[in-house]
Amino acid sequence: MVLRMTHAAAQSGSIPFRAGMPGARALAVRTEAVIRLVGLRKSFGEQVVLDGINMDIRPAETTVVLGPSGCGKSVMLKHIVGLLNPDAGQVWFEGRRVDTLNERQWREVRLRIGLLFQMGALFDSMSVGQNIEFPLIEHTTMTREERRRRIAAALETVDLRGIESKLPGQLSGGQRKRVALARAIVLEPRVVLYDEPTTGLDPVRSDGINELILKLKREMGVTNIVVTHDLTSARKVADRVVMLLNGKVLADGTYDEVARIRDSRVQHFLLGQYVRGDDVAIPEQSDTSGHREPADTL
Numbered sequence: 001m002v003l004r005m006t007h008a009a010a011q012s013g014s015i016p017f018r019a020g021m022p023g024a025r026a027l028a029v030r031t032e033a034v035i036r037l038v039g040l041r042k043s044f045g046e047q048v049v050l051d052g053i054n055m056d057i058r059p060a061e062t063t064v065v066l067g068p069s070g071c072g073k074s075v076m077l078k079h080i081v082g083l084l085n086p087d088a089g090q091v092w093f094e095g096r097r098v099d100t101l102n103e104r105q106w107r108e109v110r111l112r113i114g115l116l117f118q119m120g121a122l123f124d125s126m127s128v129g130q131n132i133e134f135p136l137i138e139h140t141t142m143t144r145e146e147r148r149r150r151i152a153a154a155l156e157t158v159d160l161r162g163i164e165s166k167l168p169g170q171l172s173g174g175q176r177k178r179v180a181l182a183r184a185i186v187l188e189p190r191v192v193l194y195d196e197p198t199t200g201l202d203p204v205r206s207d208g209i210n211e212l213i214l215k216l217k218r219e220m221g222v223t224n225i226v227v228t229h230d231l232t233s234a235r236k237v238a239d240r241v242v243m244l245l246n247g248k249v250l251a252d253g254t255y256d257e258v259a260r261i262r263d264s265r266v267q268h269f270l271l272g273q274y275v276r277g278d279d280v281a282i283p284e285q286s287d288t289s290g291h292r293e294p295a296d297t298l
C-alpha cells in the first residue's frame with residue numbers, strides 16, 4: 001500500500017492513460033504523465049530490487065525520490081533511460097512505451113532526457129567546453145559557431161561563464177557538478193534526472209545546485225527527478241516526494257504531507273534513524289557528505 005495524503009496525490013496513480021485515444025492526443029500531451037512506471041520489477045539473481053513500482057511523473061514538476069541506500073533508486077533511474085531492462089512491468093515516456101525499444105530507438109528518446117550522474121563524471125582530459133560540446137557533436141548537425149554559442153548559454157544557465165578552456169581538474173567540486181549539469185542540459189531536454197546532485201558538496205554549494213534545479217523548472221519547464229539523501233535539498237526543491245522501501249513505493253505526497261504520515265518507517269527515515277528489522281541502514285539526516293558510490297554508477 002502506498003501512503004498518500006492528498007486527493008491530488010491519491011489520483012496520481014490513476015490518471016487515465018490517453019495516448020491511444022484518437023483526438024485526445026493534443027490534450028494528453030499537456031496533461032499526461034511525462035514518465036510512467038507500471039509494475040516495474042527488477043531482480044539481480046536472488047535479490048529483488050524493484051518489486052512492482054508504479055509511478056507517474058507529472059510535467060514541469062520536481063519529484064524527489066528518497067529511500068535508504070541500496071533500495072533501488074539508481075536502478076529505477078537506469079530503467080527510465082534504458083540502461084537496464086525490467087524483468088516485468090513497463091516504462092512509458094511521453095505516451096510511448098519505451099522499455100521494448102531497441103538501442104537505436106532508445107538513442108532518440110535519451111535526447112529528451114538529461115542525466116546528472118551520481119558523481120557528475122566529466123572527461124578529465126577534455127576541457128569544460130569540449131565536455132559540454134560532446135553531446136552536440138554526437139547528436140546534432142550544428143556548426144562550430146552554433147555549438148560555441150550553445151555551450152556558452154549552457155554555462156550561463158549554471159552561473160559559470162568563460163571557463164570553456166579550463167580542465168575539470170582545475171575546478172572545485174561544486175563547479176564540476178555545474179559543468180556536468182551544463183552538459184546534461186545542453187540538448188535542452190524535457191526531463192532531467194539527478195542522482196544525488198548535492199552529495200559531497202558543502203551546504204552553500206548544495207544550495208546553489210538546489211537553486212539551479214528550481215531555475216530549470218521555472219525558466220525552462222523542465223521536469224526534474226531528483227534522487228537524494230539530502231533532506232534539506234528535498235524539502236527545498238520537491239513539489240512531490242516519493243519514498244521507496246523494500247522495492248516498493250512507501251509514501252507519496254508533498255514533503256510536508258509525507259512528513260506528517262504517521263508510519264514509523266517514514267518517520268524513521270526522515271528523522272535519520274536506523275529501522276530495526278530492516279536490512280538497510282538509514283543514513284544520518286545530517287550526513288549527506290559521507291555517502292559515496294563509485295564514479296561509474298549512475
Ligand SMILES: Nc1ncnc2c1ncn2[C@@H]1O[C@H](COP(=O)(O)OP(=O)(O)OP(=O)(O)O)[C@@H](O)[C@H]1O
Nearest residue numbers: 044047049067068069070071072073074075076293
Ligand atoms: N548491475 C547490477 N548488478 C547486480 N546488482 C545490482 C546492479 N545494480 C544495482 N544492484 C544492486 O541493487 C541494489 C540497489 O542498487 P541502487 O544502486 O539502485 O541503490 P540506491 O538506492 O541507488 O542506493 P544509494 O543510495 O546507495 O545510491 C543494491 O543492492 C545493488 O547492489
Ligand SMILES: [Mg+2]
Nearest residue numbers: 073074118195
Ligand atoms: Mg544510487
